[in-house]
Amino acid sequence: xxxxxxxxxxxxxxxxxxxxxxxxxxxxxxxxxxxxxxxxxxxxxxxxxxxxxxxxxxxxxxxxxxxxxxxxxxxxxxxxxxxxxxxxxxxxxxxxxxxxxxxxxxxxxxxxxxxxxxxxxxxxxxxxxxxxxxxxxxxxxxxxxxxxxxxxxxxxxxxxxxxxxxxxxxxxxxxxxxxxxxxxxxxxxxxxxxxxxxxxxxxxxxxxxxxxxxxxxxxxxxxxxxxxxxxxxxxxxxxxxxxxxxxxxxxxxxxxxxxxxxxxxxxxxxxxxxxxxxxxxxxxxxxxxxxxxxxxxxxxxxxxxxxxxxxxxxxxxxxxxxxxxxxxxxxxxxxxxxxxxxxxxxxxxxxx
Amino acid sequence: xxxxxxxxxxxxxxxxxxxxxxxxxxxxxxxxxxxxxxxxxxxxxxxxxxxxxxxxxxxxxxxxxxxxxxxxxxxxxxxxxxxxxxxxxxxxxxxxxxxxxxxxxxxxxxxxxxxxxxxxxxxxxxxxxxxxxxxxxxxxxxxxxxxxxxxxxxxxxxxxxxxxxxxxxxxxxxxxxxxxxxxxxxxxxxxxxxxxxxxxxxxxxxxxxxxxxxxxxxxxxxxxxxxxxxxxxxxxxxxxxxxxxxxxxxxxxxxxxxxxxxxxxxxxxxxxxxxxxxxxxxxxxxxxxxxxxxx
Numbered sequence: 001x002x003x004x005x006x007x008x009x010x011x012x013x014x015x016x017x018x019x020x021x022x023x024x025x026x027x028x029x030x031x032x033x034x035x036x037x038x039x040x041x042x043x044x045x046x047x048x049x050x051x052x053x054x055x056x057x058x059x060x061x062x063x064x065x066x067x068x069x070x071x072x073x074x075x076x077x078x079x080x081x082x083x084x085x086x087x088x089x090x091x092x093x094x095x096x097x098x099x100x101x102x103x104x105x106x107x108x109x110x111x112x113x114x115x116x117x118x119x120x121x122x123x124x125x126x127x128x129x130x131x132x133x134x135x136x137x138x139x140x141x142x143x144x145x146x147x148x149x150x151x152x153x154x155x156x157x158x159x160x161x162x163x164x165x166x167x168x169x170x171x172x173x174x175x176x177x178x179x180x181x182x183x184x185x186x187x188x189x190x191x192x193x194x195x196x197x198x199x200x201x202x203x204x205x206x207x208x209x210x211x212x213x214x215x216x217x218x219x220x221x222x223x224x225x226x227x228x229x230x231x232x233x234x235x236x237x238x239x240x241x242x243x244x245x246x247x248x249x250x251x252x253x254x255x256x257x258x259x260x261x262x263x264x265x266x267x268x269x270x271x272x273x274x275x276x277x278x279x280x281x282x283x284x285x286x287x288x289x290x291x292x293x294x295x296x297x298x299x300x301x302x303x304x305x306x307x308x309x310x311x312x313x314x315x316x317x318x319x320x321x322x323x324x325x326x327x328x329x330x331x332x333x334x335x336x337x338x339x340x341x342x343x344x345x346x347x348x349x350x351x352x
Numbered sequence: 353x354x355x356x357x358x359x360x361x362x363x364x365x366x367x368x369x370x371x372x373x374x375x376x377x378x379x380x381x382x383x384x385x386x387x388x389x390x391x392x393x394x395x396x397x398x399x400x401x402x403x404x405x406x407x408x409x410x411x412x413x414x415x416x417x418x419x420x421x422x423x424x425x426x427x428x429x430x431x432x433x434x435x436x437x438x439x440x441x442x443x444x445x446x447x448x449x450x451x452x453x454x455x456x457x458x459x460x461x462x463x464x465x466x467x468x469x470x471x472x473x474x475x476x477x478x479x480x481x482x483x484x485x486x487x488x489x490x491x492x493x494x495x496x497x498x499x500x501x502x503x504x505x506x507x508x509x510x511x512x513x514x515x516x517x518x519x520x521x522x523x524x525x526x527x528x529x530x531x532x533x534x535x536x537x538x539x540x541x542x543x544x545x546x547x548x549x550x551x552x553x554x555x556x557x558x559x560x561x562x563x564x565x566x567x568x569x570x571x572x573x574x575x576x577x578x579x580x581x582x583x584x585x586x587x588x589x590x591x592x593x594x595x596x597x598x599x600x601x602x603x604x605x606x607x608x609x610x611x612x613x614x615x616x617x618x619x620x621x622x623x624x625x626x627x628x629x630x631x632x633x634x635x636x637x638x639x640x641x642x643x644x645x646x647x
Contacts, residue, residue, distance in 0.1 A: 129582060
């Protein structure tokens with residue numbers, strides 16, 4: 001046993017602060033990277049594209065985690081923010097001919113700006129009432145995309161998104177796009193993980209736990225709430241833009257109100273208040289969706305296919321039932337299980 | 353001028369429906385402090401149940417209505433017993449998302465059992481004539497809607513104010529642990545709340561179905577119900593009515609005068625723009641309680 005004895009015995013602060021503390025951590029981390037970058041070699045078509053979708057969802061999910069899990073600003077407009085980023089990047093590449101890699105950060109910043117405009121309402125609004133401005137944000141985005149800027153976005157006809165090209169290298173296959181998404185997801189994930197350990201992240205947690213106490217302690221809560229909105233929506237915008245340029249065609253139908261709910265619901269299934277929770281949430285959501293898409297037509301055949309009723313209802317019912325079961329039996333999410341597992345691993349031979 | 357009055361009337365009609373849908377949210381919040389995001393689904397299942405007994409099974413009218421009431425009450429009880437009771441004492445966000453999943457569950461179920469085709473109530477309910485005063489037409493169903501929704505609201509307020517179980521609900525809303533210590537059976541309070549909530553949606557469903565027909569699009573009215581409840585203040589029945597009327601009238605006016613300039617989508621968006629600015633002015637809704645907090 002090269003690792004540390006059971007339990008956590010850090011002797012230096014740098015050791016305590018490190019994300020990767022032990023040799024086992026480093027080994028697992030490197031193995032994970034090797035796995036991540038070789039896995040597209042063995043996967044084909046459908047599963048690979050599922051991986052890409054999981055990656056883009058995960059980036060958006062980090063944003064929800066920062067807003068809901070860390071700062072407790074309940075957002076029911078995240079699909080709108082994701083869509084906003086997607087549209088910014090689509091318009092920039094379509095009309096101004098920008099390279100995707102310049103449009104991507106702009107998509108993030110555009111969504112962050114939109115989020116901050118919505119976030120100004122946090123000056124007085126809080127708690128459950130935050131549903132009002134955020135759900136408004138979703139519908140105002142729909143209105144902007146479908147009516148106000150119809151000349152450019154073509155309304156419900158949708159808009160084409162160019163394939164990303166970097167130095168003449170086009171990310172035009174699933175195989176290539178997977179690496180792009182994988183690298184960006186890892187970078188954004190590590191950034192989120194570090195963000196919540198900084199001053200800003202601790203301020204977020206303080207606001208979540210008790211905003212008045214936080215204010216008394218000298219935290220400028222309005223500024224930090226706005227910052228949470230900006231960062232959360234920056235992630236949403238990046239996720240949306242990456243997704244848009246993968247499917248290469250978007251309209252507002254792709255960002256339904258149901259998705260805004262799923263972002264929060266699956267975040268709770270994944271686990272509130274940890275970056276790992278967002279990771280689990282995205283994976284669980286997309287794999288469940290894929291499973292439903294796979295099973296529903298088969299069930300429809302067996303049950304005699306009453307005009308596609310089964311296909312259209314299966315998704316809703318399965319998502320609802322699975323989420324309910326999770327909330328009832330595991331209200332602290334998959335991440336909590338993961339923590340328990342790590343705990344018992346750390347103490348391995350003993351079970352105290 | 354006639355157009356204006358006509359728009360006003362249609363605004364009031366749709367506003368009352370929003371207000372009725374909002375009552376189901378308010379009643380749950382008042383008693384259990386859970387923001388009920390399920391009105392879309394509950395409205396759908398109530399409407400389809402009402403339709404099923406009236407049209408599909410062809411029960412006589414009183415029997416059909418009683419059967420619908422019984423079935424709705426059963427659903428309300430079941431929701432509380434199966435899904436929300438295990439979450440007493442858990443983080444409130446979990447309960448809220450759970451109610452949201454109830455919405456999706458019932459939306460999916462109505463698809464599964466009744467398909468996506470729009471349905472109509474029979475003519476005695478859906479085909480009420482329009483009453484004309486001068487040149488202004490008022491649908492008769494709307495007058496019934498005003499009467500019955502006012503009666504419902506009065507009954508609800510009286511229930512909360514004067515009956516023992518209403519008092520128990522108010523106490524439970526104040527503090528679950530204290531009310532448990534006082535010997536109130538909070539599980540019964542919660543299940544009563546949900547039964548009342550679904551019954552309110554049944555009343556709404558009869559009127560909505562009569563005015564607009566029954567289809568899966570009804571859950572959009574549920575979304576407006578949530579919004580109206582928040583705008584009116586989560587603790588307030590009169591607030592819900594005021595907010596419902598405001599949103600209904602704004603929608604009708606915008607639809608009547610501004611669609612040419614701002615496009616058709618403004619009809620659905622105007623209430624949300626209004627609400628976004630409202631959240632600066634009165635973040636607790638029109639008549640909601642502004643809680644004074646301490647550490």
